[in-house]
Amino acid sequence: MSKRIDVKDLNVYYGNFLAVEDVSINIEAKSVTAFIGPSGCGKSTFLRTLNRMHEVLPGARVEGEVLLDGDNLYGPGVDPVTVRSQIGMVFQRPNPFPTMSIRDNVLAGVKLNNQKISKGEADALVERSLQGANLWNEVKDRLEKPGSGLSGGQQQRLCIARAIAVEPQVILMDEPCSALDPISTLAVEDLINELKDQYTVVIVTHNMQQAARVSDRTAFFNIAGTGKPGKLIEFADTTTIFNNPGQKATEDYVSGRFG
Amino acid sequence: MTSTLTPVRKRSALTKGQLPKYAPYVVLALALIAGAAILALIGFNAFGWGIVSAILFAAGLVGWSAAVEGSRKAKDKLATCLVVGSFLIALLPLISVIWTVLANGLPGIIAPGFLGSSMNGVTGVYDNKAVEEGAPVLGGIYHALLGTVQITILATIISVPVGLLTAIYLVEYGHDGRLARAITFFVDVMTGIPSIVAGLFAAAFFFAVVGPGTKTGAVAAVALSVLMIPVVVRSSEEMLKIVPNELREAAYALGVRKWRTILKVVIPTAISGIASGVTLAIARVIGETAPILVTAGFATSINGNVFGGWMASLPTFIYTQILNPTSPANPDPSSQRAWGAALVLIILVMLLNLGARLIARLFAPKTGR
Numbered sequence: 001m002s003k004r005i006d007v008k009d010l011n012v013y014y015g016n017f018l019a020v021e022d023v024s025i026n027i028e029a030k031s032v033t034a035f036i037g038p039s040g041c042g043k044s045t046f047l048r049t050l051n052r053m054h055e056v057l058p059g060a061r062v063e064g065e066v067l068l069d070g071d072n073l074y075g076p077g078v079d080p081v082t083v084r085s086q087i088g089m090v091f092q093r094p095n096p097f098p099t100m101s102i103r104d105n106v107l108a109g110v111k112l113n114n115q116k117i118s119k120g121e122a123d124a125l126v127e128r129s130l131q132g133a134n135l136w137n138e139v140k141d142r143l144e145k146p147g148s149g150l151s152g153g154q155q156q157r158l159c160i161a162r163a164i165a166v167e168p169q170v171i172l173m174d175e176p177c178s179a180l181d182p183i184s185t186l187a188v189e190d191l192i193n194e195l196k197d198q199y200t201v202v203i204v205t206h207n208m209q210q211a212a213r214v215s216d217r218t219a220f221f222n223i224a225g226t227g228k229p230g231k232l233i234e235f236a237d238t239t240t241i242f243n244n245p246g247q248k249a250t251e252d253y254v255s256g257r258f259g
Numbered sequence: 260m261t262s263t264l265t266p267v268r269k270r271s272a273l274t275k276g277q278l279p280k281y282a283p284y285v286v287l288a289l290a291l292i293a294g295a296a297i298l299a300l301i302g303f304n305a306f307g308w309g310i311v312s313a314i315l316f317a318a319g320l321v322g323w324s325a326a327v328e329g330s331r332k333a334k335d336k337l338a339t340c341l342v343v344g345s346f347l348i349a350l351l352p353l354i355s356v357i358w359t360v361l362a363n364g365l366p367g368i369i370a371p372g373f374l375g376s377s378m379n380g381v382t383g384v385y386d387n388k389a390v391e392e393g394a395p396v397l398g399g400i401y402h403a404l405l406g407t408v409q410i411t412i413l414a415t416i417i418s419v420p421v422g423l424l425t426a427i428y429l430v431e432y433g434h435d436g437r438l439a440r441a442i443t444f445f446v447d448v449m450t451g452i453p454s455i456v457a458g459l460f461a462a463a464f465f466f467a468v469v470g471p472g473t474k475t476g477a478v479a480a481v482a483l484s485v486l487m488i489p490v491v492v493r494s495s496e497e498m499l500k501i502v503p504n505e506l507r508e509a510a511y512a513l514g515v516r517k518w519r520t521i522l523k524v525v526i527p528t529a530i531s532g533i534a535s536g537v538t539l540a541i542a543r544v545i546g547e548t549a550p551i552l553v554t555a556g557f558a559t560s561i562n563g564n565v566f567g568g569w570m571a572s573l574p575t576f577i578y579t580q581i582l583n584p585t586s587p588a589n590p591d592p593s594s595q596r597a598w599g600a601a602l603v604l605i606i607l608v609m610l611l612n613l614g615a616r617l618i619a620r621l622f623a624p625k626t627g628r
Contacts, residue, residue: 056511058434085514095505099527109513112523159509166513 002200003069003086003169004029005050010064011229012042012049014057020046021229023064025219027170032192032201034211034238037221038253042230043204044174046221050202051087051172052080068169085109088168092175094155096147096162103143105158106130109166125165133161134191153184160191164199171195173203177210189214208254212242220250276327283320290316313344360602367599370396374603377402378571379560383586390589398585398592400600402561403576406476407607409565410555410572411545413480414487419537421484422491429492430499431521449489457485458550465554476565479555479572483544490543494536498529531622538615542608548574573604 005027012020020042027033035043048054049062052073066073073083096105106126110117117125126143130136135157139150147158156176163171173192177185192214195201205211211218219235234241234250245251294312298304317340325333367373381398388394425442433439461482465473502525510520526533556569557579580597584590 051512053508053512056508081514081516084512089508089512091505091508091512093505095503095509097506097509097524097528099524108510109515112510112513112515112519114519162509162513 002029002198004200005170005202006065006067006070007050008065008067010046010049010062010066012045012054013061013063015059018229020049020221021231023232025232025235027200027202028217029200030196030198031216032196032203032214034215034218035202035204035221036206036208036211036218036253037230037233038223039206040226040230041221041223043219043221045230047172047174047202047204048089050170051089052083053089055080085166086168087170087172088163088166090156090159090163090171090173090176093179094152094159096150096155096158098146098148100147101144102139102147102150102158105147106161106165108162129161129165130158132164132195133157134187134194135161151184153180153187156180156184156188157191160188160195164195168199170200170202173201175204175206178206185210208242212238218242220245220247220253222249222253275329275332278324278327282323286319286323287312287316290319316340317344357605360598360605363595363598364600364602367396367595367597368602370399370595370599372397373399373596373599374404375399375401377559377561378576378585381559381585383584383588386584386586386592387589389592390586396592396595398596400573400576400596400603402558403571403573403600404603405561405563406555406558406570407545407572407574407604409563410476410479410483410551410570411541413477413565414483414544415537415541417480417484418487418491418540422488422537422540423495423533425488425492426495426499427521427526429496431517431525446489446492449485450493452485454482454486454547455549455553458482458553460485461550461554474554474556474569475567476555476562476570479551479570480565482550482554483547486544486547486550487540490540491537494540495529495533498532498536499525501532502528531619534618534622535615538611538618542611542615545608545611546574546604548578551575552578573600573607576600577604 007023007025007027010020010023011018023046035047037043045054050066050073054060054062062074064074068083068086072078096102097108100108103126104111106129107117107122110122110125127136127140130139135154138154139158147155150158156179160171160176177188180188189210192201192203196216203211203214215238217236218238218241220233220241221230222233223230234245234247236246240246241250242254245254251257290312291308293315294308295303297311298308317337320340321333321337324336376397376399378398379402385394385397389396425446429439429442433442458479461478462474464481465475465478506524506528507520510524511517515524551572552575555572555575557575558569558571562568562570577597577600580593580600584593586592
């Protein structure tokens with residue numbers, strides 16, 4: 001239940017501004033791929049192109065191909081909604097729906113699409129997803145309480161449960177731990193390690209230790225200067241990137257000598 | 260021998276002089292006495308006494324504070340005096356209106372049959388009798404109350420879908436494009452339309468479409484919705500705008516279509532604000548007089564059909580009772596009824612405002628564990 005992503009010569013624009021230039025990358029199925037790089041280098045922008053969330057912003061567009069198991073996401077006639085139901089996303093700030101209970105938040109992907117689901121199936125899906133997000137034991141007695149009453153780390157895991165409840169092929173995470181404390185971060189990292197048994201995971205992070213801890217492969221993005229497009233500098237096994245990088249810029253960045 | 264005497268200090272080095280706690284009360288008492296004295300010289304009246312005392316109080320307190328506490332605290336006291344003074348000035352007309360309407364309206368509202376009967380068949384003869392022989396004042400506002408409720412409900416039914424959908428277009432689909440900006444501009448223009456113009460528009464529209472002289476509750480409802488729509492658009496737009504974009508993105512990322520996201524995530528999140536905005540818009544138009552006068556005419560009998568026949572409403576009832584008393588020789592019963600109707604109208608508006616708060620609280624996104 002996971003698919004690989006191959007990106008060929010992708011240029012990402014905001015209007016006429018080229019934000020990310022000429023990225024080609026192969027993301028393996030059932031692995032964790034981390035994107036690292038300085039702020040503004042386009043790694044989040046690039047991540048959002050992988051499930052067509054980029055084009056939600058007015059004027060944003062893309063040139064090039066993103067292949068999900070060989071099918072081009074940007075091919076003619078492709079419905080972005082179908083793409084997004086296969087490639088889920090977890091955001092930087094936890095964003096549970098404030099009007100819904102914990103249970104309804106998990107079921108949001110099903111209920112908002114008006115799919116019919118029996119109570120038994122719904123219960124099973126809620127339990128399975130919350131178990132999958134390591135949250136079940138903490139919330140099983142208060143499923144009908146609002147999701148916004150949880151702590152930040154719990155909310156983020158609720159968002160992950162919500163994302164995996166629609167059974168996607170790929171899960172994208174945009175700095176999922178940057179608003180969390182170290183304990184919650186650890187919980188989410190443990191979760192990422194378990195998720196890669198079933199899903200393809202792509203994570204953007206500012207935290208190089210986190211990239212080193214959770215990812216199998218790491219991509220380093222950099223930017224030549226303000227107003228210039230971000231570029232993929234190096235993409236290799238995580239151990240290679242951190243121990244024996246091929247590029248000088250990568251070495252400077254991972255060793256803290258950047259700038 | 261060294262002595263370890265700690266110096267005796269009267270005051271912390273971190274504070275300056277401070278006015279005693281009772282200072283404002285003392286100044287207030289002095290200002291009231293001095294104000295009364297000054298007013299006594301030029302002829303006493305309560306309003307002037309309040310103004311003069313307030314000025315004396317502000318000057319006295321600020322002066323004393325400047326002498327003891329220094330200029331920063333004095334400026335603070337001056338600002339406090341100005342803020343509290345403005346608040347009292349703003350409150351004055353409100354309290355005055357409520358007081359006047361309560362005092363004049365209560366006798367009307369407790370008259371038997373006031374809420375339950377119409378003016379049908381109530382002629383000047385009965386009013387003359389009421390004044391000359393002390394008979395009870397007959398007649399009531401049932402027909403006007405019913406008319407107001409019908410016209411307002413119909414206006415709401417027309418305005419809310421139009422206004423809400425416009426707001427959704429502006430926030431979710433307009434992208435600040437040319438059409439969206441044009442709509443915003445015209446909505447702003449509509450906000451400033453004088454209500455009589457809205458009434459004339461509705462009247463002229465129905466005269467042209469249905470036939471000359473068409474005056475029904477529905478025409479009035481159309482006139483009121485012209486006034487209501489911009490208010491609904493504006494308030495709903497503001498409410499939809501403050502729904503965090505993250506929630507929309509969260510829904511999109513789950514593979515939810517845009518219209519479902521709007522229907523099931525954006526609107527439920529904003530519903531409390533939208534509902535209270537709509538209630539306030541209703542409160543805004545429920546007291547309109549001029550547009551109803553030219554569109555629904557005036558009736559003295561109960562009319563339960565909003566689409567046929569002239570219809571009374573509370574504001575027009577008040578207007579006609581004052582302007583054309585039922586008995587020109589003895590206008591007192593008419594003015595008593597008018598004040599009673601005014602009191603009912605104010606109570607209605609107040610209930611609507613309370614309702615708006617209740618709705619906002621009921622629908623508000625729930626927090627807590």
